[in-house]
Amino acid sequence: xxxxxxxxRVEVGNRFLRNLLTDCNTHGRxxxxxxxxxxxxxxxxxAKIQKxxxxxxxxxxxxxxxxxxxxxxxxxxxxxxxxxxxxxxDETKNAEQRDKIAQLQQYSESINSDSPNLIIxxxxxxxxxxxxxxxxxxxxxxxxxxxxxxxxxYNQQDFxxxxxxxxxxxxxxxxxxxxxxxxxxxEHDYLRNLxxxxxxxxxxxxxxDGHAKDRERIAQIINLRYKKSADLDNN
Ligand SMILES: Nc1ncnc2c1ncn2[C@@H]1O[C@H](COP(=O)(O)OP(=O)(O)O)[C@@H](O)[C@H]1O
Ligand SMILES: [Mg+2]
Ligand SMILES: [Zn+2]
Numbered sequence: 001x002x003x004x005x006x007x008x009r010v011e012v013g014n015r016f017l018r019n020l021l022t023d024c025n026t027h028g029r030x031x032x033x034x035x036x037x038x039x040x041x042x043x044x045x046x047a048k049i050q051k052x053x054x055x056x057x058x059x060x061x062x063x064x065x066x067x068x069x070x071x072x073x074x075x076x077x078x079x080x081x082x083x084x085x086x087x088x089x090d091e092t093k094n095a096e097q098r099d100k101i102a103q104l105q106q107y108s109e110s111i112n113s114d115s116p117n118l119i120i121x122x123x124x125x126x127x128x129x130x131x132x133x134x135x136x137x138x139x140x141x142x143x144x145x146x147x148x149x150x151x152x153x154y155n156q157q158d159f160x161x162x163x164x165x166x167x168x169x170x171x172x173x174x175x176x177x178x179x180x181x182x183x184x185x186x187e188h189d190y191l192r193n194l195x196x197x198x199x200x201x202x203x204x205x206x207x208x209d210g211h212a213k214d215r216e217r218i219a220q221i222i223n224l225r226y227k228k229s230a231d232l233d234n235n
Contacts, residue, residue, distance in 0.1 A: 001039065004029065063153035068140055068160050075197075076166035082130035083137055084108075104131060108138035111199055132201045136164045139199050164199040170207065172221070173214045191217065195224035 007019035
């Protein structure tokens, strides 16, 4: 290596550090760092750091994607149960339906603490669960968008914890009852955790939950979510 110019040099004991002007295969004539005889191009070094950073960001983002999917499954939201893009329009009521679906889609993309509650009514098989799921998926995707551009996935393990839960009304009843025999979480804690979600979707409201105690539980959840958005999907 031909040293064109030796820039300021620092010595500490038998160690030294100096800047050199020399040729890099990639960057041509440019500043190099010589650390105890090991010479590196500053620009190559910057590129190496950038590459390592990009790789870390990519891994972090893959980790967060996996975390999101796991969390969605645990919370009853399914990637396969339908999205807005899968919705098929009824030829006969096209315009009206398009308008409603567009409204729901808009709703799903701007959910916050001021969002109104929503009740979806319709006969069995008309796509209520599918739409509820599509709304939930969009909220998770919106949340994903809000991740800071630089983050450490290890420190973001609770990022999706209270995003959205999709539960059937009858499931809430059975899971709440199951808490009676367990000491780790009381029924009230269970309901409070449910209510703590940014979006709570109660599917099949009124189906198989006819007991007064079941209805009381739903009322309790809605109470806990007072001034928060609770979404009700009703048959
Ligand atoms: N407009 C639609 N476009 C595409 N699939 C639909 C539509 N409506 C219903 N489905 C499908 O029909 C099935 C039943 O819908 P579902 O959402 O479970 O109905 P509901 O909850 O109202 O009883 C699901 O597989 C759903 O994806
Ligand atoms: Mg349904
Ligand atoms: Zn270089």
